[in-house]
Amino acid sequence: MGTTMIRGMLWAVAAALLATAPARAQSPLADAHIHYSHDAWEMLPPAEAIKVLRQAGLKKAFVSSSSDQGTQMLHAQAPDLIVPVLRPYRRRGETGTWFRDASVGDMVADLLAKNTYAGIGEFHLFGKDAELPVPRRIVQLAAKYGIFLHAHSDADAVERIFAQNPEARVLWAHSGFEPPEAVAVMLRKYKHLWSDLAFRSEHASDGKVDPAWRKVFMEFPDRFMLGTDTYVPERWYYVVEQAAWSRRWLADLPREVGENIAYRNAEALANWALKTDASACASGQTMAKDGYRLSYRFEPAAIQVGQPFAMQIAVCAPDDQPFTGEVRVGAAMPAHGHGMNYKPTVQQTAEGRFHAQGLMLHMRGHWQFNFELLTETGIVRLGADHRQK
Amino acid sequence: MTPAVRLLYAALLAAPCLLPAAASGTGVSFSADERAAVLSHGPWPPELRPDASNRVSGEAGAIALGKRLFAEPRLSSTGTIACATCHISARAFADGRPLGAGLRPLVRNTPTVWNARFNRWYGWAGAVDTLWGASIRPILDASEMAATADHVAGLLAADPGLAGQFETAFGVDPKALQSDEVLAGVGKALAAFQETLVTGRTPFDGFRDALADNDKAAMARYPRAALRGLKIFVGKGRCSLCHLGAGFTNGEFDDAGVSYFTRSGKVDQGRYEGIRLFRQSPYSGHGRHSDDRHGANANLTRHVMSQHRDWGAFKVPSLRNVAKTAPYMHNGSLASLHDVARHYSEIDMERLHTDGASILRPLHLTALEINDLVAFLQSLTSGEAP
Ligand SMILES: [Zn+2]
Numbered sequence: 039m040g041t042t043m044i045r046g047m048l049w050a051v052a053a054a055l056l057a058t059a060p061a062r063a064q065s066p067l068a069d070a071h072i073h074y075s076h077d078a079w080e081m082l083p084p085a086e087a088i089k090v091l092r093q094a095g096l097k098k099a100f101v102s103s104s105s106d107q108g109t110q111m112l113h114a115q116a117p118d119l120i121v122p123v124l125r126p127y128r129r130r131g132e133t134g135t136w137f138r139d140a141s142v143g144d145m146v147a148d149l150l151a152k153n154t155y156a157g158i159g160e161f162h163l164f165g166k167d168a169e170l171p172v173p174r175r176i177v178q179l180a181a182k183y184g185i186f187l188h189a190h191s192d193a194d195a196v197e198r199i200f201a202q203n204p205e206a207r208v209l210w211a212h213s214g215f216e217p218p219e220a221v222a223v224m225l226r227k228y229k230h231l232w233s234d235l236a237f238r239s240e241h242a243s244d245g246k247v248d249p250a251w252r253k254v255f256m257e258f259p260d261r262f263m264l265g266t267d268t269y270v271p272e273r274w275y276y277v278v279e280q281a282a283w284s285r286r287w288l289a290d291l292p293r294e295v296g297e298n299i300a301y302r303n304a305e306a307l308a309n310w311a312l313k314t315d316a317s318a319c320a321s322g323q324t325m326a327k328d329g330y331r332l333s334y335r336f337e338p339a340a341i342q343v344g345q346p347f348a349m350q351i352a353v354c355a356p357d358d359q360p361f362t363g364e365v366r367v368g369a370a371m372p373a374h375g376h377g378m379n380y381k382p383t384v385q386q387t388a389e390g391r392f393h394a395q396g397l398m399l400h401m402r403g404h405w406q407f408n409f410e411l412l413t414e415t416g417i418v419r420l421g422a423d424h425r426q427k
Numbered sequence: 428m429t430p431a432v433r434l435l436y437a438a439l440l441a442a443p444c445l446l447p448a449a450a451s452g453t454g455v456s457f458s459a460d461e462r463a464a465v466l467s468h469g470p471w472p473p474e475l476r477p478d479a480s481n482r483v484s485g486e487a488g489a490i491a492l493g494k495r496l497f498a499e500p501r502l503s504s505t506g507t508i509a510c511a512t513c514h515i516s517a518r519a520f521a522d523g524r525p526l527g528a529g530l531r532p533l534v535r536n537t538p539t540v541w542n543a544r545f546n547r548w549y550g551w552a553g554a555v556d557t558l559w560g561a562s563i564r565p566i567l568d569a570s571e572m573a574a575t576a577d578h579v580a581g582l583l584a585a586d587p588g589l590a591g592q593f594e595t596a597f598g599v600d601p602k603a604l605q606s607d608e609v610l611a612g613v614g615k616a617l618a619a620f621q622e623t624l625v626t627g628r629t630p631f632d633g634f635r636d637a638l639a640d641n642d643k644a645a646m647a648r649y650p651r652a653a654l655r656g657l658k659i660f661v662g663k664g665r666c667s668l669c670h671l672g673a674g675f676t677n678g679e680f681d682d683a684g685v686s687y688f689t690r691s692g693k694v695d696q697g698r699y700e701g702i703r704l705f706r707q708s709p710y711s712g713h714g715r716h717s718d719d720r721h722g723a724n725a726n727l728t729r730h731v732m733s734q735h736r737d738w739g740a741f742k743v744p745s746l747r748n749v750a751k752t753a754p755y756m757h758n759g760s761l762a763s764l765h766d767v768a769r770h771y772s773e774i775d776m777e778r779l780h781t782d783g784a785s786i787l788r789p790l791h792l793t794a795l796e797i798n799d800l801v802a803f804l805q806s807l808t809s810g811e812a813p
Contacts, residue, residue, distance in 0.1 A: 083719075084721070085719065085720065085721035088721075115721060343671060343672070343677070344671065344672060344677050344678060346723055346724075346726065346727035373785075374785060374786050375785050376736070378732075379679055379680070379731065379732060379734070380727060380730040380731055380732055381730055381731075381732035382730060383730065395726065395730070396726065396727055396729070396730025398727055400677040400678070400679045401668050401669070401671070401677060402467075402667075402668065402671065403668070427463075
């Protein structure tokens with residue numbers, strides 16, 4: 039069967055799924071286990087992939103891909119939705135070799151310096167392989183950037199990660215495929231361990247939660263999250279179905295617990311990782327006024343005259359308080375008395391983090407970027423000079 | 428320009444290798460800034476990427492169908508006007524007239540469709556942001572071809588040859604489609620054909636690449652007058668601010684001090700109306716006929732902002748092959764490149780809003796400088812393009 043034919047069939051399936059999905063407002067979900075690897079983006083272009091995630095009613099989707107390019111493409115399309123997680127794989131098939139490949143550590147370090155990620159993973163790591171230099175470096179890098187590790191591991195490897203860094207935050211992929219009692223033992227032992235339910239079905243059937251799992255959910259209402267695991271492109275067409283299935287069993291839990299597992303736990307972990315700490319407001323182009331600090335970064339890094347670009351913005355409020363306001367951005371050429379011909383849109387992507395789109399500088403020369411921080415007490419205006427070559 | 432001077436220019440362009448050294452040893456040298464500015468006008472041709480909003484972009488079947496449709500007068504309601512009636516290949520795909528004329532007289536000059544694929548916005552007012560949408564617009568325009576989607580679908584249904592070519596290009600029998608889908612397909616085939624119209628290398632490109640390579644012998648082949656004109660263009664003329672890059676346009680809209688009253692005494696609103704029409708257009712990059720509503724271009728164009736200065740602003744046209752597309756400006760009001768150079772040289776500041784952009788100002792060029800600027804514009808002419 040040719041690629042085009044498979045693709046045609048997939049499109050038909052997607053269309054059918056999208057057509058049957060309910061139109062009414064769905065309760066929000068977060069999916070902590072999405073992959074968008076090269077074979078997926080060949081079959082399902084970024085815009086269509088985002089459509090699927092939105093159709094599923096997702097508020098947040100943790101995406102990691104082999105290679106990372108897939109994650110970046112999705113993030114560029116929907117920065118409000120996609121929580122980028124850095125997969126240490128360049129392509130499928132590195133699951134069993136990466137931890138012995140020193141170049142993986144360099145690649146991860148380079149990408150962390152270049153882009154923003156909430157975590158490193160999902161990686162596959164078992165037993166004492168966790169002691170090898172490459173995984174050790176990954177654990178250190180996660181600590182350096184204040185982000186989590188998404189580990190597809192046995193309990194032994196998870197324990198070794200915490201032994202290396204007791205302050206590490208680990209999202210345990212597939213809850214280690216362990217039974218509920220064993221998961222509970224680990225959650226009790228490590229307060230910085232979260233557990234995703236990707237590719238697990240035992241915890242619910244026919245919209246009823248299994249009693250043993252219910253006990254663990256009730257004991258740890260802040261630690262579980264959902265996941266689809268789109269490990270092959272075909273599974274992208276299951277995201278909508280899986281969301282509907284999850285909504286049914288979540289409704290069988292006390293409302294608060296159900297909503298936590300549905301999206302709040304994932305959102306909290308993402309917010310913790312993507313928080314604007316001092317380092318976020320200090321990297322890239324930075325400026326400060328009235329105690330507010332702002333930094334921005336262009337996408338692509340070198341903007342070209344006449345070409346559209348986007349901007350990542352981080353804002354820190356005075357005294358390391360979280361910034362809860364809004365941000366506006368514009369640009370003007372003071373000497374020419376004109377601005378841009380486009381009105382950028384700014385979306386919040388996490389606490390104190392924003393993504394601006396729809397920017398374009400149509401002349402060379404001296405531009406000024408103008409930022410407005412809409413705070414509870416007024417507007418703080420910041421400006422930055424820019425020479426467009 | 429006297430006939431003698433004209434002849435000299437013709438000789439300069441036609442037989443550049445007979446010329447003595449121009450760039451080196453003539454007193455015309457470039458500062459680092461000027462050099463960077465000159466290099467920024469190339470390389471040519473730029474990278475050709477398929478148009479993601481048009482799924483048949485670059486496909487042979489669609490190109491063949493588009494070529495045929497471009498010359499097809501039956502696309503018009505009367506069966507008398509084809510795209511090629513106004514975009515005449517022997518006239519550099521323009522028509523040589525000040526104002527276009529279809530079923531009724533038009534109020535704007537017919538632009539060339541050479542290099543159309545590099546536009547962000549189409550038409551003098553940028554009422555469309557896709558090449559295929561810009562190819563549908565004239566079919567429906569009451570003054571141009573005055574047809575309807577039903578008329579076009581009827582033509583394809585009735586002509587087995589066209590229907591067969593459509594099916595080859597799109598993999599579907601046009602009779603199985605809604606009329607507006609057939610029309611969108613016709614626009615996309617016309618676009619696929621026009622995408623093949625990329626102008627060739629020019630004397631300027633030869634000079635620019637020689638400068639990049641520091642190839643003095645090759646640089647010396649560029650006519651001296653053009654070289655001096657180039658210096659004005661990137662220097663005190665400030666032309667490069669708007670006519671930038673390899674295409675000599677920033678793709679945006681501005682007021683170059685040209686009147687925008689139409690001959691009937693009405694006002695051509697230019698970009699102001701263009702944005703309004705764009706927002707209504709079903710043939711835009713984010714509209715339902717687009718094959719990639721979230722592409723980079725559609726993502727930018729949907730952010731477009733309507734401003735007071737859009738009233739009477741027109742697209743900054745590309746200057747490639749400009750010597751072949753007289754008369755000039757959105758209303759064809761300037762007959763020659765000399766007239767254009769004189770227009771900029773003595774631009775009427777009272778026409779430009781004082782609080783608006785302050786880029787253009789009278790240059791007060793000498794007659795020789797005007798000739799130089801024109802020689803430069805002529806050096807943007809490619810050999811192979813008709
Ligand atoms: Zn997995």
